[in-house]
Amino acid sequence: MEKLFPKMQIINENGEWTDETYRSEITEELTKELYTKMLRSRLFDRKGVNLQRQGRIGTYVPFEGQEASQIGSALAMGEGDWMFPTYRDHAATMTFGHSLKTLFLYWKGRQEGCVPPAGKNIFPPAVPIASQLLHATGTAWAEKLKGTDRASIVYFGDGATSEGDFHEGLNFASVFNVPVVFFNQNNGFAISVPIEKQMKSKTIAQKAVAYEMEGIRLDGNDVFAVYFHTRTAVERARKGEGPTLIEALTWRYGAHTTADDPSKYRDQNESAMRREKTDPLLRLERFMKNESMWDEKWAEDLEASLTAEIEEAVKEMEEMPAPHYNDMFDHVFAQNPWPIDSQKEAYAHSRGDR
Amino acid sequence: MTTLVDTKKLTMVQAVTDGMRVMMKEHENVIVLGEDVGQNGGVFRATDGLVAEFGDQRVIDTPLAESGIIGTSIGLAMNGFKPIAEMQFLGFIYPGFNQIMTHASRIRARTLGSFTVPMVIRAPFGAGVRAPEIHSDSVESLFTGMPGMKVVVPSNPYDAKGMLISAIEDPDPVLFLEPMRCYRSTKMDVPDGKYNVPLGKAARLQEGEDVSIFAYGAMIDVVTKAAKTAEEKGIKCDVIDLRTLYPLDKDMIAESVQKTGRAVIVHEAPGTGGLGETILSLINDTSFLHMRAPVERVTGFDTPVPMFALEDHYLPSAERVVQAIEKVTQF
Numbered sequence A: 001m002e003k004l005f006p007k008m009q010i011i012n013e014n015g016e017w018t019d020e021t022y023r024s025e026i027t028e029e030l031t032k033e034l035y036t037k038m039l040r041s042r043l044f045d046r047k048g049v050n051l052q053r054q055g056r057i058g059t060y061v062p063f064e065g066q067e068a069s070q071i072g073s074a075l076a077m078g079e080g081d082w083m084f085p086t087y088r089d090h091a092a093t094m095t096f097g098h099s100l101k102t103l104f105l106y107w108k109g110r111q112e113g114c115v116p117p118a119g120k121n122i123f124p125p126a127v128p129i130a131s132q133l134l135h136a137t138g139t140a141w142a143e144k145l146k147g148t149d150r151a152s153i154v155y156f157g158d159g160a161t162s163e164g165d166f167h168e169g170l171n172f173a174s175v176f177n178v179p180v181v182f183f184n185q186n187n188g189f190a191i192s193v194p195i196e197k198q199m200k201s202k203t204i205a206q207k208a209v210a211y212e213m214e215g216i217r218l219d220g221n222d223v224f225a226v227y228f229h230t231r232t233a234v235e236r237a238r239k240g241e242g243p244t245l246i247e248a249l250t251w252r253y254g255a256h257t258t259a260d261d262p263s264k265y266r267d268q269n270e271s272a273m274r275r276e277k278t279d280p281l282l283r284l285e286r287f288m289k290n291e292s293m294w295d296e297k298w299a300e301d302l303e304a305s306l307t308a309e310i311e312e313a314v315k316e317m318e319e320m321p322a323p324h325y326n327d328m329f330d331h332v333f334a335q336n337p338w339p340i341d342s343q344k345e346a347y348a349h350s351r352g353d354r
Numbered sequence B: 001m002t003t004l005v006d007t008k009k010l011t012m013v014q015a016v017t018d019g020m021r022v023m024m025k026e027h028e029n030v031i032v033l034g035e036d037v038g039q040n041g042g043v044f045r046a047t048d049g050l051v052a053e054f055g056d057q058r059v060i061d062t063p064l065a066e067s068g069i070i071g072t073s074i075g076l077a078m079n080g081f082k083p084i085a086e087m088q089f090l091g092f093i094y095p096g097f098n099q100i101m102t103h104a105s106r107i108r109a110r111t112l113g114s115f116t117v118p119m120v121i122r123a124p125f126g127a128g129v130r131a132p133e134i135h136s137d138s139v140e141s142l143f144t145g146m147p148g149m150k151v152v153v154p155s156n157p158y159d160a161k162g163m164l165i166s167a168i169e170d171p172d173p174v175l176f177l178e179p180m181r182c183y184r185s186t187k188m189d190v191p192d193g194k195y196n197v198p199l200g201k202a203a204r205l206q207e208g209e210d211v212s213i214f215a216y217g218a219m220i221d222v223v224t225k226a227a228k229t230a231e232e233k234g235i236k237c238d239v240i241d242l243r244t245l246y247p248l249d250k251d252m253i254a255e256s257v258q259k260t261g262r263a264v265i266v267h268e269a270p271g272t273g274g275l276g277e278t279i280l281s282l283i284n285d286t287s288f289l290h291m292r293a294p295v296e297r298v299t300g301f302d303t304p305v306p307m308f309a310l311e312d313h314y315l316p317s318a319e320r321v322v323q324a325i326e327k328v329t330q331f
Helices: A028-053 A067-075 A090-096 A100-107 A132-146 A164-175 A205-211 A223-238 A268-277 A280-290 A296-319 A338-350 B012-026 B050-054 B066-078 B094-104 B140-144 B157-169 B219-232 B250-260 B275-290 B308-314 B318-330
Strands: A082-084 A152-157 A180-186 A214-219 A244-249 B007-010 B030-034 B059-061 B082-086 B120-125 B150-152 B174-179 B188-191 B203-206 B211-215 B237-241 B244-246 B263-270 B296-300
Touching (some): A028 A090, A028 A100, A028 A280, A067 A152, A082 A090, A100 A296, A164 A205, A205 A214, A205 A244, B012 B174, B030 B066, B066 B094, B120 B157, B140 B174, B140 B244, B140 B275, B211 B219, B211 B250, B211 B318, B219 B263, B237 B250, B250 B275, B296 B318
Parallel strands (some): B030 B059, B082 B120, B120 B174, B150 B174, B211 B237
Antiparallel strands (some): B203 B237
């Protein structure tokens, strides 16, 4: 199966070309854009972990190590497309248009963290596993019925492939030939359970075969491979050529969430080794050095300006006035039914607010 | 002045079909999805003829997967469509429960109104038609206790069409429950074209001063018979068809018990956790000092719905309802 679904790659771990198909498109401008987005998300992620440690936000879900998968794929999507992230996909959603402030607000436990920017079809993080594959299929199906060329992308992890909704999502998308890209980030672990215990299949991509669907497997730490192959899948979807299942092989260095300790279930030397060898940012840095695109001063300035942007977002998040409890009552239905109105009134009364 | 409205004699299942047809004609974005809803017209023929009239892009035979039907309908609803998702039986909705509980019912709340899920889930339900196992469940309470869902149950053809049209026009997800026992039990004059029976409003079927009876769906037939027997014994019942289970028609319930001071609540769902408890607390909240007797409930039991050889024992009967009426009047 690994032979039928080879790991697609454009640059290797040393930042050297392994596939030059897209060489003419890999300009310094695109490379720097990708590097900037990856560094931005990494600094954001580290800030998220720190804020949790300091008690300034709630539980946080780190994604460090998965930046190339998320950013390469998100950049392949266009205006008006739909994005369905999980709770570990902030690098994707910030690339697609979420503000850093909104993402911090989510982990601050605030409803505003689920609100997409105007005109952006970004669904709030799906918390139940794999359920969002069906929403992506449904929204893409709607685009098809409307006759547009818009598509959906949906993120999910290796553990999600064991859920029924994964299979129902792929099956519906296949049967109705809808424009959706199923983007799997295979980071090897579902919390503590390694992929060998999750499935006997050697790859996730091969599961596409059962649905007569295009399936591809790629190096999820090679941002170019992710970007160009996802773009191809999206183009196929737009042309009415159906859905694609993409398996991006990657790794999270940290814990599942800030509430667990990965050393309990995983040899963290492996993470340390991968950080040295296969890291998506280091790989791109090596590539840029090989291609004479790297400039220390540029990199330093970039880090400084991104850090300032993130600090500003933290400040905005912390300076937001506390939410009003009416937010809890007033959005369940278009119009409050009497039980909610009477509960709202009684609660306000209990607080002496009216 | 009288307005002449053309009507047809329809069964409830025909009225349901007609409600969908009217709305599909009027709104391009109304679509029907479910198992066997296309060529076969649904296992109860509720979608009979719709695929011929509207085509297979709008009347869609889906793969056999309830979570898939509801989950994709959520996506379609968020993106401009008004899906009417058919569950073959309410007892088959369980694989889709997660989609309703964690997504359909709360997407509006989660996103402060940025995304909404205007969809209708239709499901035949209830015992009494000698159906196989699992086909007879009455689990409306799973959904009346689910914030963000409206739950409605018509008991006759006229209400079925008018309430279905209102459900389709509602901006939020509505679970539309169709009592199987009522599907073909009676025919009624149903207006052609569009009309609304509002959600959230109960209907008084019979005026009386002695006992309030609250019921819905297939139990309406049972309580109507019981009320007739009671009347022969000189007890006049105020019979209320609740029609919408969430949100309940608080005003009509309160008004009725404040008049009678006595109430009997009837449903075929199990007693514990059943809607009767909610109605009881509503009576407590609004009308405690008007009550002249403890409220009686006649319900299904805290058992799985039995196989059909025993279902007549499980279902509330007119006799049990009459006994409850006598109990509250003799207190």
